[in-house]
Amino acid sequence: MRRSKLGERLFAGANYTVVTLFTVFCLLPFYLLVISSLTDQKVLQLDGYSLWPRKFSLEAYKWVLRGKPVLVGYQVSTFVTVVGTFLSVVLMCGVAYALSVKKFKFRNQLSFYIYFTMVFSGGLIPWFITCRNLGLYDNIWALIVPMLMNPWWIFILRNYFNGLPGEIMESAVIDGASDWTILTRIVLPLSMPVLATTALFVAVGYWNDWWHGVILLDFADFRPLQVIILRIINSIRAIRQAMAMEGGGALAISSAQIPAKSIRMAIVVVTIGPIILLYPFVQRYFIKGLTVGSVKG
Amino acid sequence: MMQLTKPTSTPTASLVSAARERSGVARFLGELHRNRLILLLALPGLVLIFLLKYVPMFGIVVAFEDFRAQTGFFSPWVGLDNFRLLFGSPVLWRIVRNTIILNTLFIVVGTIAAVGMALVLNEIAQPLLRKLAQSIMFLPFFMGWTVVAMMLYGFFDYQSGMVNNLMQSIGLERFSFYEQPNLWPGILTALHVWKTTGSGCILYLAVLVGIDTQLYEAAEIDGASRWQQMRFISLPLLVPTVILLTLLAIGRIFYGDFGMLYAIVGSNALLYPTTDVIDTYIIRALQTTTNFGMSTAVGLSQSVLGFICVFGSNWIVKKWSERRGEDYSLF
Numbered sequence: 001m002r003r004s005k006l007g008e009r010l011f012a013g014a015n016y017t018v019v020t021l022f023t024v025f026c027l028l029p030f031y032l033l034v035i036s037s038l039t040d041q042k043v044l045q046l047d048g049y050s051l052w053p054r055k056f057s058l059e060a061y062k063w064v065l066r067g068k069p070v071l072v073g074y075q076v077s078t079f080v081t082v083v084g085t086f087l088s089v090v091l092m093c094g095v096a097y098a099l100s101v102k103k104f105k106f107r108n109q110l111s112f113y114i115y116f117t118m119v120f121s122g123g124l125i126p127w128f129i130t131c132r133n134l135g136l137y138d139n140i141w142a143l144i145v146p147m148l149m150n151p152w153w154i155f156i157l158r159n160y161f162n163g164l165p166g167e168i169m170e171s172a173v174i175d176g177a178s179d180w181t182i183l184t185r186i187v188l189p190l191s192m193p194v195l196a197t198t199a200l201f202v203a204v205g206y207w208n209d210w211w212h213g214v215i216l217l218d219f220a221d222f223r224p225l226q227v228i229i230l231r232i233i234n235s236i237r238a239i240r241q242a243m244a245m246e247g248g249g250a251l252a253i254s255s256a257q258i259p260a261k262s263i264r265m266a267i268v269v270v271t272i273g274p275i276i277l278l279y280p281f282v283q284r285y286f287i288k289g290l291t292v293g294s295v296k297g
Numbered sequence: 298m299m300q301l302t303k304p305t306s307t308p309t310a311s312l313v314s315a316a317r318e319r320s321g322v323a324r325f326l327g328e329l330h331r332n333r334l335i336l337l338l339a340l341p342g343l344v345l346i347f348l349l350k351y352v353p354m355f356g357i358v359v360a361f362e363d364f365r366a367q368t369g370f371f372s373p374w375v376g377l378d379n380f381r382l383l384f385g386s387p388v389l390w391r392i393v394r395n396t397i398i399l400n401t402l403f404i405v406v407g408t409i410a411a412v413g414m415a416l417v418l419n420e421i422a423q424p425l426l427r428k429l430a431q432s433i434m435f436l437p438f439f440m441g442w443t444v445v446a447m448m449l450y451g452f453f454d455y456q457s458g459m460v461n462n463l464m465q466s467i468g469l470e471r472f473s474f475y476e477q478p479n480l481w482p483g484i485l486t487a488l489h490v491w492k493t494t495g496s497g498c499i500l501y502l503a504v505l506v507g508i509d510t511q512l513y514e515a516a517e518i519d520g521a522s523r524w525q526q527m528r529f530i531s532l533p534l535l536v537p538t539v540i541l542l543t544l545l546a547i548g549r550i551f552y553g554d555f556g557m558l559y560a561i562v563g564s565n566a567l568l569y570p571t572t573d574v575i576d577t578y579i580i581r582a583l584q585t586t587t588n589f590g591m592s593t594a595v596g597l598s599q600s601v602l603g604f605i606c607v608f609g610s611n612w613i614v615k616k617w618s619e620r621r622g623e624d625y626s627l628f
């Protein structure tokens with residue numbers, strides 16, 4: 001086999017092209033989103049797409065920040081994310097630590113107790129009835145408590161705790177340290193990378209959650225951000241369906257009932273804003289975090 | 298994949314003498330007492346798991362009951378009536394078929410995209426470009442489906458969608474994407490690729506990074522091109538990971554990506570023929586109908602089938618990896 005310089009170069013060029021194109025494919029929706037949120041509504045309606053705002057306008061953002069539902073939604077989502085992430089990581093660490101302590105004989109049975117919930121569930125409706133009976137309905141805890149315990153992250157934490165050097169713990173025991181001291185002074189400080197990864201993914205889970213807000217909030221006067229977005233989508237959908245049935249008659253309602261496109265896009269931008277802003281600082285953690293504890297050996 | 302401890306069988310003391318049994322209980326309590334601090338730390342979490350995961354498991358009795366809100370889990374018993382109703386309904390075939398078709402598309406296309414991207418990224422020599430590309434590809438993973446659904450309206454909406462505007466400006470007719478069920482398996486698969494390729498290729502890249510560089514050097518000496526090295530060294534070495542992850546995904550084939558479908562399709566009945574899956578059907582039942590019994594029966598059937606699939610695929614992974622002298626199984 002003879003290697004041709006040209007062939008090698010073509011191959012390398014193809015690789016770079018594929019990577020660049022796919023990167024653009026991943027980034028393009030975000031770009032178009034930001035551009036349409038910054039474009040004047042009338043221009044957007046006439047021209048639609050454009051790679052650059054033909055008429056720059058911050059009106060959409062002003063509207064969004066004036067509107068009460070979005071601000072309340074922001075507060076709700078922030079509270080749920082901060083409190084939920086904190087409680088979730090603390091509680092999961094407690095369980096994961098018990099599973100990792102070698103002198104605790106029943107840790108295997110306990111692992112199975114948690115593992116079983118990963119492979120079998122009672123299904124949605126019994127879960128819903130249970131939540132209602134527990135009082136997790138129409139209040140802020142309905143958005144927090146159901147997501148606190150995630151078996152997947154409990155096992156990731158346990159695997160990481162298991163991988164810590166046992167000698168340090170043993171010598172601490174000889175020095176008379178209690179389990180509490182070992183956990184807070186040795187295990188947790190050594191586990192910062194996995195704690196950061198877990199907290200990050202749990203926080204994103206809380207921030208992006210709309211499902212509990214849809215199922216478990218009924219008459220409450222607050223909604224998380226994601227549910228506000230979902231409601232806008234649903235009203236667009238309803239109006240489009242009405243239009244499809246009646247012809248153009250519903251056109252008049254449509255402009256009155258759904259926020260204009262630039263406003264919709266601005267709402268999406270402020271919703272994903274915190275993730276995008278924090279992303280550059282945390283991304284080095286999760287690429288490592290996803291492989292931590294997931295590869296045997 | 299995740300290493301889970303094999304559950305060891307609990308020694309049951311039922312067959313031994315009463316004295317031994319008492320000492321067994323005493324030993325058990327003693328063990329709990331010695332580790333009371335650890336248990337205390339774990340207790341809140343364990344109680345939550347019991348309340349939110351195990352209590353609903355007992356709630357599957359609803360599948361055999363004529364559910365009433367007043368009587369809750371203790372409604373009148375109707376035996377298998379709910380299942381008879383379920384298996385007689387034409388909807389069942391549709392939701393099962395859609396769940397399997399969509400998941401198969403996601404598994405096949407998603408795996409090809411992730412493996413391909415890992416192989417190509419692995420060829421990028423510049424570390425900075427490679428890191429940047431990887432970070433950007435990972436970004437969609439963090440977007441909620443509601444956000445994606447809203448962006449999608451920006452593209453495909455009949456009135457103001459970018460795609461329709463573009464089509465009109467080049468002289469084509471406007472097209473109502475949201476009324477064409479046949480297009481959606483394709484659109485949803487593209488979305489799946491957009492959202493998961495960046496995260497999916499991480500594991501494959503980890504494998505590629507671990508390959509012994511001597512293999513490539515030897516191939517280099519033998520005159521293999523980069524393409525041949527990718528094709529005959531990198532790709533074959535990824536196969537075990539591909540098989541493993543695919544089998545694990547097959548284990549979850551009865552669970553639809555309902556977050557995606559509920560946010561994107563929602564109540565748009567025009568798209569149900571191709572996009573209505575088991576999970577979305579159950580949620581709709583919860584919101585619109587009062588027949589909790591039948592919906593629970595759907596959920597129970599899904600859980601049981603899912604359980605069989607998870608164990609089946611795990612068993613295959615175990616047998617297959619044992620032959621290779623490794624253990625990739627989950628449990």
